[in-house]
Amino acid sequence: MVYSQSKYYLALLGLVLSINLKSQSFKEDPGAIHGNFQFDGAYYQKDSAIGADPGSELFRYNAFGNITYTRGGFSAGGRFESYNPPLLGFLSGYKGSGVPYRFARYAHKDIDITVGNYYEQFGSGIVFRAYENRGLLYDNAMDGMRVIFRPKNGITLKGVIGKQRTYFSLSPGTVRGIDGEVNVMELFDSTLGKLKTKVIIGGNFVSKYQQDQDPTLVLPENVAAGSGRFTVIRGGFNFNAEYAFKANDPSYQNHYSYRDGHALIASTSYATNGFSFLLSGKMIDNMSFRSDRNATNTIDMINYLPDFSKFHTYSLMAYYPYATQPNGEIGGSAEIQYKVKKGTWLGGKYGMDITLNGSMFFGTDTTGIPVIKDTANHYKYTTNYGSVGDEYYHDFNIEITKKFTKKLKMTLMYANQFLNQSIVQFNTLDKEEHPDIHSNIGVIDLTWRYKSNSAIRFEGQGYFASYDYKDKKIDPVTNEKNIIGNTGSWVSALVEWTPSTHWSITVADQYNYNNPDITKRVHYYYGMLAYISGPTRISISYGRQRQGIFCAGGVCRFVPASNGLSLSISSSF
Amino acid sequence: MKQLIVISSAIILTLTSFTFNNGGKLPSATVKNLDGTSINSNTFSNDGKPMIISFWATWCKPCKKELDAINEEYAELQKETGVKLIAISIDDARSSGKVVTDVKSKGWTYEVYIDENQDFKRAMNVNNVPHTFLIDGKGEIVWSHNSYAEGDEEILFENVKKLVKGEKISH
Numbered sequence: 134m135v136y137s138q139s140k141y142y143l144a145l146l147g148l149v150l151s152i153n154l155k156s157q158s159f160k161e162d163p164g165a166i167h168g169n170f171q172f173d174g175a176y177y178q179k180d181s182a183i184g185a186d187p188g189s190e191l192f193r194y195n196a197f198g199n200i201t202y203t204r205g206g207f208s209a210g211g212r213f214e215s216y217n218p219p220l221l222g223f224l225s226g227y228k229g230s231g232v233p234y235r236f237a238r239y240a241h242k243d244i245d246i247t248v249g250n251y252y253e254q255f256g257s258g259i260v261f262r263a264y265e266n267r268g269l270l271y272d273n274a275m276d277g278m279r280v281i282f283r284p285k286n287g288i289t290l291k292g293v294i295g296k297q298r299t300y301f302s303l304s305p306g307t308v309r310g311i312d313g314e315v316n317v318m319e320l321f322d323s324t325l326g327k328l329k330t331k332v333i334i335g336g337n338f339v340s341k342y343q344q345d346q347d348p349t350l351v352l353p354e355n356v357a358a359g360s361g362r363f364t365v366i367r368g369g370f371n372f373n374a375e376y377a378f379k380a381n382d383p384s385y386q387n388h389y390s391y392r393d394g395h396a397l398i399a400s401t402s403y404a405t406n407g408f409s410f411l412l413s414g415k416m417i418d419n420m421s422f423r424s425d426r427n428a429t430n431t432i433d434m435i436n437y438l439p440d441f442s443k444f445h446t447y448s449l450m451a452y453y454p455y456a457t458q459p460n461g462e463i464g465g466s467a468e469i470q471y472k473v474k475k476g477t478w479l480g481g482k483y484g485m486d487i488t489l490n491g492s493m494f495f496g497t498d499t500t501g502i503p504v505i506k507d508t509a510n511h512y513k514y515t516t517n518y519g520s521v522g523d524e525y526y527h528d529f530n531i532e533i534t535k536k537f538t539k540k541l542k543m544t545l546m547y548a549n550q551f552l553n554q555s556i557v558q559f560n561t562l563d564k565e566e567h568p569d570i571h572s573n574i575g576v577i578d579l580t581w582r583y584k585s586n587s588a589i590r591f592e593g594q595g596y597f598a599s600y601d602y603k604d605k606k607i608d609p610v611t612n613e614k615n616i617i618g619n620t621g622s623w624v625s626a627l628v629e630w631t632p633s634t635h636w637s638i639t640v641a642d643q644y645n646y647n648n649p650d651i652t653k654r655v656h657y658y659y660g661m662l663a664y665i666s667g668p669t670r671i672s673i674s675y676g677r678q679r680q681g682i683f684c685a686g687g688v689c690r691f692v693p694a695s696n697g698l699s700l701s702i703s704s705s706f
Numbered sequence: 707m708k709q710l711i712v713i714s715s716a717i718i719l720t721l722t723s724f725t726f727n728n729g730g731k732l733p734s735a736t737v738k739n740l741d742g743t744s745i746n747s748n749t750f751s752n753d754g755k756p757m758i759i760s761f762w763a764t765w766c767k768p769c770k771k772e773l774d775a776i777n778e779e780y781a782e783l784q785k786e787t788g789v790k791l792i793a794i795s796i797d798d799a800r801s802s803g804k805v806v807t808d809v810k811s812k813g814w815t816y817e818v819y820i821d822e823n824q825d826f827k828r829a830m831n832v833n834n835v836p837h838t839f840l841i842d843g844k845g846e847i848v849w850s851h852n853s854y855a856e857g858d859e860e861i862l863f864e865n866v867k868k869l870v871k872g873e874k875i876s877h
Contacts, residue, residue, distance in 0.1 A: 201831070203733055206734065208733070240734055262823070265824075331741050331743075366740075371806060407810075407811060409811040411807045439798065440800055470807060471811065486812070634861060669852070703833045
């Protein structure tokens, strides 16, 4: 289906181009062609010490290239993608090659029209967000048409219709939506322009259609959702909130409950030179919204439910990350950033940055409805909004960055984390295989810039965990202490040498030093050589990659352990 | 066989990209400033003086290192060359609230915009952050650089100075 549409698209593109080519102005301004591409390939090997088994397809790669033609307000382009097969840890449904993304767009003054594929979001995206994250291979691009209209400064109207990308094909459902946003200050620029308070309000309505082919259930074929939002900004203060509603939408993800869905997210911040404070909170109840009610993983998601926990970049800080729970979740985060001034006792010559961050998330407090009382409604459960359910996750952390001299910089970080792994990552109550995890994590990161364009960076990390099996402490079969899913604690060290701004060499080792299974106390060594010039980066790496969890769009995927040689190339022109 | 074709085309594209000059004007995409006002990227200007456009994110360590390193010399560089730095955050709803708090608490004086659904990033063909562009007084993209290593900011400063003097810039 995608390919027959491509033909029409190419014919349309050809027509537009041929009209352009004949015109006199084309000879003066032929337009510009730009693009980018990335290739990540790996040759895997079997490594029984870490449980890495790539199967029979040892060479795998993810590759894409974009090409866009632009001339004035007109642009058109496409993306070729190829995964034969995709790298380990990515959804195998992507296996194949094709041009799943192609578009033509015309924008002039107050109107902006796109045919083909496009990405778009309404408000914060909790009802509708089509986006891509190429590194995670998340792509729910729309295939259809979009119109953006700005009738007046400060007013934006958007309309979208189409189907979402599903691997190299399209979702069985159709999505259509409208959004309006009014920036009050911009709208009344002449009279209110000097007002100190800025107010932005917006709202949207989105509906999806999917045929009911279920022989037993009467499923709603049209499902409506919508949200309202507002932002108020005054001086250093910032407040914004969005509330979303979704009509009954039984799906695989919500166990075919016919209840309505609700989501509320809000955040407020205050920022001034050298000090800031940010508080975010959310309540989500039955808000999984997909264009295919049977979809799993990161496929066919219409909305985006942001996770407010800290986005960690140190690998052991992110060993067990959190992800939004679309079926039900209450929580929030707070962060204070403070810059100790230069010239003070603590600040020294260059000042010192301190960041305090904390987040906590709980399940919603739900009560199951007995099947016999639920035959008419199929609600399955009720939610008590006055209280919260089990704790899902917390992360309290502090980060201090200090520059001692022109040459020496240091970052210290400590975190205390908790993860209710069985619910958050495996959607089960089974603590025997997926125990709760309590951890303390420390990081030291030192950069010594020994010449103006040469530096050595050292990173040391420690992850110290305890695993809680609740009442499943003893394995019922062997009668021994349960150690399933327990990987114990880890330490890691990394040295990165950049002899010049073009080259970088990294060697690293992660050591699972006290895994309760003695045979798994292994070193995960890793080395990488990278060359960078302008927009181009090429790297070759070799080593072991531990198994891990990667989360995108509120869904986590498991990445198996691997060992092998990797090549990455990325560039743009 | 297919794999071989993909790899060899990737290598060929890489080699050709070394010879390509970036060129071209800024494409059109809508971004929002920290007051929530929509701005079209093709209206970015600095009265005939050069501009630096730097793509970053609140969760990107090297991006913040780069912007911190530039910030230490920014006031001086501005005085000398009249350059302006435009910082484009690609944070989405998960962390876009952190953009204003990061910028203020770090004391950056850059012009900051949020590219929440990455439309401008896509239009500029940015693969990964940080990615920094240099735009000359006529609005042409003349140089770009991906990733950050200690010392990259000095190459950027040199290029800004060369651009103001009308000299050829190095890659």
